[in-house]
Amino acid sequence: MKKINPFKNGLKPVAILAANKEHGTRLKYLSGCKCPDCRRANTTYQCAREVEKKRGDWNGIVPATKARKHMLKLSEQGIGRRAVHAVTDISLTILHDIRTGTKKNIRARTERKILAVTPDLASEGALISAAPTWHLIRQLLAKGYTKRQLAKMLICDANALQISQKQVRVRTAEAIARLYKKLEAEGFITAKHYEPEETLPANTYRIKPGVIEHRMGE
Numbered sequence: 598m599k600k601i602n603p604f605k606n607g608l609k610p611v612a613i614l615a616a617n618k619e620h621g622t623r624l625k626y627l628s629g630c631k632c633p634d635c636r637r638a639n640t641t642y643q644c645a646r647e648v649e650k651k652r653g654d655w656n657g658i659v660p661a662t663k664a665r666k667h668m669l670k671l672s673e674q675g676i677g678r679r680a681v682h683a684v685t686d687i688s689l690t691i692l693h694d695i696r697t698g699t700k701k702n703i704r705a706r707t708e709r710k711i712l713a714v715t716p717d718l719a720s721e722g723a724l725i726s727a728a729p730t731w732h733l734i735r736q737l738l739a740k741g742y743t744k745r746q747l748a749k750m751l752i753c754d755a756n757a758l759q760i761s762q763k764q765v766r767v768r769t770a771e772a773i774a775r776l777y778k779k780l781e782a783e784g785f786i787t788a789k790h791y792e793p794e795e796t797l798p799a800n801t802y803r804i805k806p807g808v809i810e811h812r813m814g815e
């Protein structure tokens with residue numbers, strides 16, 4: 598713990614401030630009392646501070662400089678604007694403006710997202726064949742899930758719903774694989790058109806690839 602220099606900045610020594618305080622206060626603890634009550638008071642305070650810090654999702658305005666530098670560094674490692682967009686969902690226009698320096702200030706959350714991009718993370722935005730993903734989706738539809746239902750279950754990752762026929766992002770493929778596993782573990786009982794005995798031929802619910810989309814109406 599930092600030592601308190603009592604006379605700087607006109608602050609009163611902690612011993613003086615704590616002199617009239619009851620035991621069981623942090624001030625008393627800081628003034629040197631280590632009785633159980635004062636210790637407890639100090640611990641309580643520190644825990645609360647930690648929680649506050651962790652919860653910290655401050656979203657004020659910050660200079661875009663740090664984010665810009667990070668993007669340039671990523672770019673040197675072959676991770677361009679599109680890759681950053683793929684993992685952060687920050688619009689390409691904003692990323693462009695940050696990179697060129699046109700945008701001088703950004704939201705703190707935007708900065709945090711950009712600074713969190715590493716080459717490892719960027720690989721999650723890479724495109725892979727969509728075939729295995731579509732295989733899983735078709736199986737779920739055959740089990741009686743509706744497109745809308747699947748979209749809802751994936752909504753936590755809205756981009757996962759923009760599934761093209763040919764290619765899919767690594768993280769999208771993983772999100773669907775995770776969902777499939779979860780539903781399988783539940784025995785697929787959450788399907789809207791749940792059929793206990795699989796009496797229907799597999800191709801009853803044949804669907805065209807590419808139909809699961811973000812703004813699916815039905």
Ligand SMILES: [Zn+2]
Pocket residue numbers: 620621625626630631632633634635636
């Ligand atoms: Zn005490």
